[in-house]
Ligand SMILES: *[C@@H]1O[C@H](CO)[C@@H](O)[C@H](O)[C@H]1NC(C)=O
Ligand SMILES: *[C@@H]1O[C@H](CO)[C@@H](O)[C@H](O)[C@H]1NC(C)=O
Ligand SMILES: *[C@@H]1O[C@H](CO)[C@@H](O)[C@H](O)[C@H]1NC(C)=O
Ligand SMILES: *[C@@H]1O[C@H](CO)[C@@H](O)[C@H](O)[C@H]1NC(C)=O
């Protein structure tokens with residue numbers, strides 16, 4: 001207890017010192033602004049692939065456009081890009097905590113793309129974390145390299161991690177520290193009211209990870225070598241609440257680009273995520289065990305799911321997202337290793353999905369339990385998509401999974417105004433529901449899908465799927481059964 005008392009006193013002293021430091025840092029920071037020599041055209045990360053510039057008009061406008069912006073979201077940089085963010089209180093030097101900026105270069109970060117800036121980032125985080133509404137600034141026109149880092153809270157509320165320059169991990173597995181987890185790079189843990197934003201780029205340097213011989217068909221002669229094949233998720237938010245992520249370009253992740261697990265109340269907007277079409281397992285945004293998520297006005301192209309929604313997610317609203325190339329928007333996979341999965345109240349609206357292996361997908365393993373319910377896919381434009389609408393309750397990576405009697409119950413799924421073109425290698429509508437646990441209350445309305453090129457080769461497929469068609473579906477579906485199945489899934493196994 002006495003020890004704790006001493007700690008508290010220490011914490012107070014540290015806090016006071018930090019608040020004082022805060023104006024110092026700010027002073028030095030303005031000093032830097034005057035001293036820094038601008039070298040237009042010089043790119044410290046010239047080895048990095050050119051940044052992806054999404055076409056502005058590709059994102060359908062939507063009401064979410066006018067959603068409240070985060071405190072750090074200042075006006076877009078004018079030309080030439082300012083090296084400091086706009087000061088929201090320029091005439092009030094007395095308000096030192098409201099605009100407290102911790103520039104990583106003031107903590108010794110070099111930003112030449114070679115130096116290891118991890119220690120500077122950790123020090124800047126420690127300082128910013130202790131001050132309310134602080135900004136940790138990764139300044140523009142520089143490229144910072146840091147090793148796998150867990151930025152841990154709790155921190156004072158309102159912390160903004162602002163990336164205006166480029167931030168990247170070491171290049172590939174060979175340069176990964178053996179003491180660092182190979183499963184994650186930037187981790188934000190135990191935070192409340194935190195924002196990750198900026199006009200810069202988080203560059204994943206994924207190439208060497210994608211080429212590991214344990215990745216699908218990357219071994220000798222197109223084989224896939226066995227063995228642990230962990231690759232780091234680029235950004236992970238873990239056990240945190242009231243998060244906002246916006247504005248950034250996030251690219252070339254070794255594995256998932258951005259992942260949320262065990263979080264609540266997350267607002268994601270205006271992200272541009274990209275990696276090559278053949279980069280394995282590079283999901284754009286992945287959420288699991290996370291409640292209350294808004295994903296708006298973002299553009300995602302990659303080698304796996306555009307957005308994937310894992311078990312334990314509820315109240316998720318997705319709007320104004322453009323996906324492709326990639327594997328589409330996926331709920332699942334759920335129920336792996338006979339687990340119970342619950343996913344409910346997921347809305348996907350005003351999306352464009354193009355050049356994709358799937359459109360909107362629900363995938364579950366056999367043998368699971370729990371349910372997926374109250375799902376709605378509305379106003380979705382498909383362009384040359386395989387499996388535009390798919391429920392796959394036989395998801396299996398090896399093709400030799402055994403049939404089992406239990407399954408995750410799929411109920412109350414709405415497909416409304418889903419139009420566009422499909423790739424004729426697969427049927428555009430595919431409902432493969434469990435043998436024993438039928439899918440129920442599937443509603444289709446204004447679903448009109450035409451071959452992108454060539455002739456219709458396969459008819460819509462349904463197995464044990466029940467629901468209604470409110471309008472004539474194109475191509476016509478006669479396999480969706482009306483009414484309710486004989487054995488409605490009502491046992492506790494399926495309740496969530
Ligand atoms: C500082 O700014 C914050 C944010 O606008 C405001 O809530 C606070 O009252 C200000 N404090 C002072 C002393 O002006
Ligand atoms: C790869 O294929 C070539 C030609 O078929 C063969 O000579 C070689 O042994 C194969 N290598 C391996 C590692 O299987
Ligand atoms: C469904 O989720 C939305 C947020 O996406 C929320 O506003 C709404 O209240 C939820 N509905 C129910 C019935 O919980
Ligand atoms: C599993 O069940 C499905 C649907 O009845 C059937 O098409 C498939 O052949 C079965 N697979 C095995 C391995 O028994």
Ligand SMILES: *[C@@H]1O[C@H](CO)[C@@H](O)[C@H](O)[C@H]1NC(C)=O
Pocket residue numbers: 412413414441443
């Ligand atoms: C069936 O689904 C529709 C739309 O998804 C929903 O409005 C309706 O309440 C559901 N009916 C039942 C019985 O669950």
